[in-house]
Amino acid sequence: xHLQLSPQAELTDVHVDVQRxxxxxxxxxxxxxxxxxxxxxxxxSGKSTLLNVLATLIPPVAGTxxxxxxxxxxxxxxxxxxxxxxxxxxxxxxxxxxxDDAVADAALATVGLAAAADRRADRxxxxxxxxxxxxxxxxxxxxxxxxDEVHTGLDVTSAALxxxxxxxxxxxxxxxxxxxxxxxxxxxxxxxxxxxxxGRVAPAVxx
Amino acid sequence: MTAWRQxxxxxxxxxxxxxxxxxxxxxxxxxGAVALLFVPLAVGTDTPLLRGIGPGLYWVVVLLFGLLVTxxxxxxxxxxxxxxxxxxxVHSVVRLAGRAAASALLLLAxxxxxxxxxxxxxxxxxxxxxxxxxxxxxxxxxxxxxxxxAGALAQGLDGRTTLGPVLVLPLAVPLLLGxxxxxxxxxxxxxxxxxLLLMLTVDLIAALALLLGxxxxxxxx
Numbered sequence: 001x002h003l004q005l006s007p008q009a010e011l012t013d014v015h016v017d018v019q020r021x022x023x024x025x026x027x028x029x030x031x032x033x034x035x036x037x038x039x040x041x042x043x044x045s046g047k048s049t050l051l052n053v054l055a056t057l058i059p060p061v062a063g064t065x066x067x068x069x070x071x072x073x074x075x076x077x078x079x080x081x082x083x084x085x086x087x088x089x090x091x092x093x094x095x096x097x098x099x100d101d102a103v104a105d106a107a108l109a110t111v112g113l114a115a116a117a118d119r120r121a122d123r124x125x126x127x128x129x130x131x132x133x134x135x136x137x138x139x140x141x142x143x144x145x146x147x148d149e150v151h152t153g154l155d156v157t158s159a160a161l162x163x164x165x166x167x168x169x170x171x172x173x174x175x176x177x178x179x180x181x182x183x184x185x186x187x188x189x190x191x192x193x194x195x196x197x198x199g200r201v202a203p204a205v206x207x
Numbered sequence: 208m209t210a211w212r213q214x215x216x217x218x219x220x221x222x223x224x225x226x227x228x229x230x231x232x233x234x235x236x237x238x239g240a241v242a243l244l245f246v247p248l249a250v251g252t253d254t255p256l257l258r259g260i261g262p263g264l265y266w267v268v269v270l271l272f273g274l275l276v277t278x279x280x281x282x283x284x285x286x287x288x289x290x291x292x293x294x295x296x297v298h299s300v301v302r303l304a305g306r307a308a309a310s311a312l313l314l315l316a317x318x319x320x321x322x323x324x325x326x327x328x329x330x331x332x333x334x335x336x337x338x339x340x341x342x343x344x345x346x347x348x349x350x351x352x353x354x355x356x357a358g359a360l361a362q363g364l365d366g367r368t369t370l371g372p373v374l375v376l377p378l379a380v381p382l383l384l385g386x387x388x389x390x391x392x393x394x395x396x397x398x399x400x401x402x403l404l405l406m407l408t409v410d411l412i413a414a415l416a417l418l419l420g421x422x423x424x425x426x427x428x
Contacts, residue, residue, distance in 0.1 A: 057290050071294055079287035081220065083227040088220075095216045096295040120227075140295070 007066070008033045008144050008175035009054050014063035016049055016199075023049045025199035026063070031144070033068075036166055036176045038190035040183060045196040047179045048075070051146045054177060069143025069174070074150050078133035082122035086113055086132045089121060094139050107138035111161055127158045137165050143174040151180060163189060210301045217297070217305025222312065224281040231276040231313045232320070239272040239317070240324045247328050254330065261329025266386045269318055269346065270379050276317055277310045277354020278371040283362065289425070299425035303355050303417055311344075311351030318343050334394030338403075342386050345406040349382045350375070352413035359424040381409045 009031040016024040023046045031037050031054070041047050052058040053065055055073045080089045090104035108117050111131040121129055130150065137145060145166065151159050166176045166189060180186045186193055195202040225231050246264055247257055284292070284302075292302055322339075325331070357374040364370060385406035389399035 052290075055290065055294060057293060073290055073294060075287055075290075077285065077287050079285070079291040081224060081288065083224050083281065084220070088223070092216065092220055093291070093295060096213055096292065096297060098212075136291075 006033050006068075007031065008035070008069070009065075009067045009177075011053065011066075012064045014053060014060045014065060016046075016053055016058060016060050018049060018058070023199055024053065024060070027196075027200050029194070029201060031175045031177060033143075033173055033175055034170055035192065036170055036178065036190040038186035038193035039177055039179045039196065040181070040186055040193060041196035041202075046199050047196055048148055050196065051075075051148050051177060051179060054144065055146055067144060070140055071144045071146065072137050072140055072142035073146040073148070074133055074136070075148040076152070078121075078129045079136075080121040080129055080132060083120060085118050085120050086124065086128075086135075087117040089132060090135055090139055093136055097140055099139060103139050104135075107135040108132070110138050111135045112157075126153055127155055130154060131158055131161060134161060134165055137169070141172070142169065143172075145169045145174065145176045146179075147176065148179045149181070151182065151185060210298065213297050213301050214305040214308065217292075217302060218308040218312070221282060221306055221309035225279065225309070225313060228279075228281045230279045230281050232316060235272055235275045235279075236317055236320050238275075239268050239321050242268045242272065243321065243324050243328055257329045258331055261325055261331040262390065263387050264329070265321065265325040266346075266383055269314075269321060269386075270350065270376070270383055273314050273317060273346075273350045274354060274372045274375055276313050277351055277375070278358050278368070282306055282310065282355075282358060293425075299421040300418055303359055303421045303424070306358075307348075307351045307355040307417065309351075310354055311347045314347035314351055315343060318347060332394065335390035335392070335399070338390045338393045338399055341403060342389050342406070345403065345410060346382050346386050349406060349410040349413055350379060352410065352417055353378050356413065356417055356420065356424070359421070362424075378409070378413075381405050385409075 007030045011027055011029045014024055014027045015022065027050070039047050039050065049058060051073060053060060054067060055071050056065065056067060086108060087104055090107055091101045094101060094103045105117065108114050111134055113128060113131055113135065116124060116128060121132065124132070150162055154162065166178065169176050178186060178190055243264065250256060353375045357371045360374060361370040385402040389402035392399045392402060
């Protein structure tokens with residue numbers, strides 16, 4: 001691993017409330033550029049909320065959040081429009097970010113979906129939709145990639161593709177945060193693992 | 208990527224989704240036509256009566272069924288899709304404005320498709336018709352904006368399908384008044400400008416509400 005010192009994201013004393021419930025309570029976290037950080041914790045410990053904070057989708061009620069560069073968040077459910085084809089979905093993302101349509105085709109080819117590019121998303125299997133969602137990373141080229149349980153329900157090939165994407169972001173000098181309940185998987189994929197408990201980083205850190 | 212390009216792309220995407228689902232034009236429009244057909248069946252072949260109430264009934268049907276067009280399911284973004292748009296740098300105002308533009312275009316098509324049905328069933332007097340060229344877009348824009356606002360406000364709520372119309376209908380009353388009275392005033396030789404101004408005012412207020420309220424509505428969603 002080649003960790004750089006500059007932080008890709010830095011959270012200081014972050015407090016977040018969701019529907020009037022305190023979810024994150026004074027959380028401090030630094031994600032270094034080039035780092036793949038694993039995030040584990042029990043259900044309701046605030047993992048997904050933390051990813052949304054890192055994506056600047058949820059503002060903290062207190063504390064500071066600093067994130068460098070574009071961010072991509074891949075969650076449980078793919079952010080695809082079900083009645084658009086896979087190509088149209090990725091072209092939409094490309095156009096929204098000022099990129100050429102050709103980037104979409106290249107991204108689909110990279111995730112092995114070139115042959116299914118003209119298939120509507122709602123006529124694709126769960127794994128194909130996940131891969132198409134993953135292809136967004138090749139379109140937007142984020143500096144910070146946030147993955148929320150994306151391995152769930154994937155076959156071996158698709159899971160390997162996730163690993164490939166994570167590795168690609170790291171090689172570009174970006175950072176990844178991977179949320180998973182599978183401790184072995186997290187330990188294999190990441191440079192460092194932190195555990196969330198009661199809205200904070202738990203003192204016990206897995207090596 | 209300019210905000211304008213993003214807005215156009217969002218509207219284009221929404222129209223493409225509608226083209227695939229057919230929710231607004233293939234499902235709602237026939238229902239609107241059937242509603243227009245039911246009244247002559249109910250009141251009988253009283254031609255003068257039908258001719259008198261025809262324009263008003265047309266606009267009532269446009270407003271009631273137009274709500275279904277603006278609140279169509281294909282115009283609802285899921286939380287992951289909203290997150291995606293935000294991470295692509297799409298401002299909430301741009302997202303909702305794109306949706307409102309698509310809704311306005313669909314409503315205009317909806318209105319135009321119902322015009323020949325209303326003419327065939329009610330045979331309205333042809334006076335003041337040229338003013339429809341102004342009235343139709345004004346109603347489509349106003350209803351599109353109001354429906355988009357209501358849809359965003361009710362997003363994620365269990366009673367979305369009920370709450371949306373409840374929010375929009377009272378605000379759409381000036382549109383109904385303007386749409387019926389402008390051509391009627393012109394037919395009587397009066398200036399229709401006050402009615403057109405009324406509709407334009409509703410459109411501008413709705414646009415302003417979208418501009419100011421979109422960021423808060425996105426937080427609610």
